[in-house]
Amino acid sequence: MSKVAEQTINSFLSFKLDRETFGVNVNKVIEILEVPHITKIPKSPAFMRGVINLRGTVLPVVDARLKFGLKEIADSVNTCIIVFNIQVAKEQVMVGALVDAVQEVFDMDESQLMPPPSIGGKFRTDFIRGMARNEDDFVMMLDVDKIFASEEIINLQQEVEAVKA
Amino acid sequence: MNLKIRTRLILAFVVLIGLMSFVYYLGAANTFVLNERIDFIVFESSQKLLLSSQLAEDAQFITKREKDLILTKDKATLQELVGEVDQRLIAMNDRLEELKSVEDEGGREDVAVFEERWNDYLKVFKKIRNLAVTVNTDSSKAEAYELSTTTARETAAAAIEQAYSRVKNNKKELLEVSDDSDIIYADGKNMMLAALVTGILVALVMSTWIIVSIVNSINQANKAVQSISAGDLTVAIEVKNKDEVGTLLLNLKSMVEKLKDVIGSVTTAADNIASASQQMSGSSQQMSEGATEQAASAEEVSSSMEEMAANIQQNTDNAQQTEKIALQAAEDVQEGSKAVNQTVDSMKKIAEKITIIGEIARQTNLLALNAAVEAARAGEHGKGFAVVAAEVRRLAERSQLAANEINELSSTSVAIADKSGKLLEQIVPNIQKTARLVQEITAASLEQNAGAEQVNGAIQQLNQIIQQNAASAEEMASGSEELYSQADQLKDTVSFFNIGHQNQSRTSSSKKRKSVPVVHLNGNSSRISKKAATAKTGLQLELNGHDSMDSDFEKL
Incomplete structure (x- = not known):
């Protein structure tokens, strides 16, 4: 997919982490999975839950709660894995993120996005593209590419490689 | 006199008993004298009288039998008569002796006179008897009769007379004794009467005294008892006497x-x-x-x-x-x-x-x-x-x-x-x-x-x-x-x-x-x-x- 096409899609997938609702462009989303058996990888960082077998390919799974500095909780029936397609150094990588619950797919213009608050806030603002209002709630639009920083991803790649090897 | 009734009664009775004893003494003395008199009469005077009169009778009997001896011829009857006469003579002797012992001085003289006269008669009588019984003939009888009518009659009459005089004397004596005893009796009676009267008087006085005192006391008590019986216990009882009442x-x-x-x-x-x-x-x-x-x-x-x-x-x-x-x-x-x-x-x-x-x-x-x-x-x-x-x-x-x-x-x-x-x-x-x-x-x-x-x-x-x-x-x-x-x-x-x-x-x-x-x-x-x-x-x-x-x- 091209970057232009990416820009033109104004549909977002919302999901929940703790009490907050986050949104990501569906462009980045490949699919949504129920939580299967997760194979733990030894000596991996805490947020790295392990890998799963996605139709024959190895998919690293990141616990979004831990990644966002939230408390770890046990998986519930609503816990899902969102499979993202992220771009790291011009390379398309698939990463699974464990979220508390997936909510819906909604349409919204980029222009309706409000800038993130500059001071304070729970999260690092460079992850957030902007705030959108969906009905009464605020939805924080995430930049998935930035969340999974390069080194982290490299680490992930290495680990995946190691698993592959 | 605050004497007790008992004392009074005892006193009265003692006095009365004394009087009675005195009366008894008087009576007893009189009767003793009278008894002596009676004894005298019974044992002496009457005896004398009886013996003397018997002697007189015996003498008369003997004289009668003297006649019978003279008149009777039957020997058997004679013997019988003799026996009777003998018996009578013996009894007569006894009586004579008795009379002699009984009679006093004067009497004895009289009896001696009688004995003398009787002995005279008895001499004659012995002759007569001899004649009439032992001889027993008509002549002897006649002689006996002669004797009998003369000397025998005289001596016998003298003896009998003497006997009767003795009887008379004895009677007289008896009458004298009777007079004596009459006097004694009268004296005794009078004395006893006097004692009796004295006793009665004393008894009357004493009884009156006792009765009056007792009745007085008892009347007092009676009054008190009467008022008590009437229920009055307030009666004041005065005690005057110290006797039983x-x-x-x-x-x-x-x-x-x-x-x-x-x-x-x-x-x-x-x-x-x-x-x-x-x-x-x-x-x-x-x-x-x-x-x-x-x-x-x-x-x-x-x-x-x-x-x-x-x-x-x-x-x-x-x-x-x-x-x-x-x-x-x-x-x-x-x-x-x-x-x-x-x-x-x-x-x-x-x-x-x-x-x-x-x-x-x-x-x-x-x-x-x-x-x-x-x-x-x-x-x-x-x-x-x-x-x-x-x-x-x-x-x-x-x-x-x-x-x-x-x-x-x-x-x-x-x-x-x-x-x-x-x-x-x-x-x-x-x-x-x-x-x-x-x-x-x-x-x-x-x-x-x-x-x-x-x-x-x-x-x-x-x-x-x-x-x-x-x-x-x-x-x-x-x-x-x-x-x-x-x-x-x-x-x-x-x-x-x-x-x-x-x-x-x-x-x-x-x-x-x-x-x-x-x-x-x-x-x-x-x-x-x-x-x-x-x-x-x-x-x-x-x-x-x-x-x-x-x-x-x-x-x-």
């Missing part, structure tokens, strides 16, 4: 004093008895009333007990019914518990099924979301599909919501049902326990019923006893009334005796007491009685005085 009066005086004391005591006692009996009457009446009230109360208690017994009976019935119901309830509850358990099972199954539905809904939701994502990525071409996917997702969401709700509901229902099942299971033993307790209650009620009946019986008995008590109390009341009237009567009877002013005051106080019931407040009856005994002025109740026992009572 005086002692009697003294004793009578002390008796009157004692009687006064006794009657005073009796009156006090009667007063006390009257007041006590009144108190007793009041008390027993109160007791009777109390007993009547008791009886009424006991009756009430009895009826209450009967009601209670009925209630207990009802309780028993109810408890029995309750027990049945409780048992039934226990069974029902057990069944209910089973049903609840079944319900829980069913609910659990439903929950499972709903969970499957929920799962399906969730999966559908995921699928819808995936489809929506795919549709969004497809851009304009996926729009229609996106709408369908959103719709499906919404349906799935709703189903999941509903499933969740159902799940929640079923889980709460299961919890509730489980709880109710547990509660029901808990209830069962409770109900069973209740049934058991109710059974115990039934038994207890039955026992209570029996107890109530026993109590009822006891109360009936109590009632009877109380009624008896009431009757007894009433009897006691009437008895004490009777006692009171008896005491009153006693007082009346005793008031017959007048013992001075105290008596009057006592009767008035007793009359007062009749209207006012005596209440014994001092608490010391012995003290009161003692006081009454010492004061003898009836009971004086000290109501203001402080007593040791007063402190026990509150002053009203």
Whole structure:
């Protein structure tokens, strides 16, 4: 997919982490999975839950709660894995993120996005593209590419490689 | 003369006995003299008279026989006559000797003259006899006759004359003795008469003296006794004499004093008895009333007990019914518990099924979301599909919501049902326990019923006893009334005796007491009685005085 096409899609997938609702462009989303058996990888960082077998390919799974500095909780029936397609150094990588619950797919213009608050806030603002209002709630639009920083991803790649090897 | 009656009587009798002894002495002396005279007459004078007259007779007899001898010729007859004469002569000699011994000086001379003359005659007589008997011829007879008519006649007549003179003398002597004794008799009689008169006079004087003194004393005593018998004990008894009657009066005086004391005591006692009996009457009446009230109360208690017994009976019935119901309830509850358990099972199954539905809904939701994502990525071409996917997702969401709700509901229902099942299971033993307790209650009620009946019986008995008590109390009341009237009567009877002013005051106080019931407040009856005994002025109740026992009572 091209970057232009990416820009033109104004549909977002919302999901929940703790009490907050986050949104990501569906462009980045490949699919949504129920939580299967997760194979733990030894000596991996805490947020790295392990890998799963996605139709024959190895998919690293990141616990979004831990990644966002939230408390770890046990998986519930609503816990899902969102499979993202992220771009790291011009390379398309698939990463699974464990979220508390997936909510819906909604349409919204980029222009309706409000800038993130500059001071304070729970999260690092460079992850957030902007705030959108969906009905009464605020939805924080995430930049998935930035969340999974390069080194982290490299680490992930290495680990995946190691698993592959 | 303050002599005792005994002394007086003894004195009188001694004097009389002395007089009588004197009279006896006089009589005895006289009779002794007279006796001597009589002895003299009987043993001497009469003997002399008799012997001399016999001698005269003998002489006459002999002279007669002399004639017979002369006249008789028959020898046999002669012999017979001779024998007779001899016998007579011997007897005559004896008599003569006797007379000689008996006669005194003068008499003996007379007898000697007679003997001399008689001996003269006897000489002649011997001749005559010789002639008439031994010779016994006509001549001799004639000679004898001659002799007989001459000398014999003369001598014999002289002898007989002498004998008769002696008889005459003796008669004269006897008359003299008789005259003597007459004089003695008269003297004695006179002396005795004088003594008798003296005795009678002395006896009269002494008896008068004694009688007068005794009658005086006795009259005095009699007066006192009369006034005592009239009930007057105030009579003053003066003791003038120191004789027995005086002692009697003294004793009578002390008796009157004692009687006064006794009657005073009796009156006090009667007063006390009257007041006590009144108190007793009041008390027993109160007791009777109390007993009547008791009886009424006991009756009430009895009826209450009967009601209670009925209630207990009802309780028993109810408890029995309750027990049945409780048992039934226990069974029902057990069944209910089973049903609840079944319900829980069913609910659990439903929950499972709903969970499957929920799962399906969730999966559908995921699928819808995936489809929506795919549709969004497809851009304009996926729009229609996106709408369908959103719709499906919404349906799935709703189903999941509903499933969740159902799940929640079923889980709460299961919890509730489980709880109710547990509660029901808990209830069962409770109900069973209740049934058991109710059974115990039934038994207890039955026992209570029996107890109530026993109590009822006891109360009936109590009632009877109380009624008896009431009757007894009433009897006691009437008895004490009777006692009171008896005491009153006693007082009346005793008031017959007048013992001075105290008596009057006592009767008035007793009359007062009749209207006012005596209440014994001092608490010391012995003290009161003692006081009454010492004061003898009836009971004086000290109501203001402080007593040791007063402190026990509150002053009203």
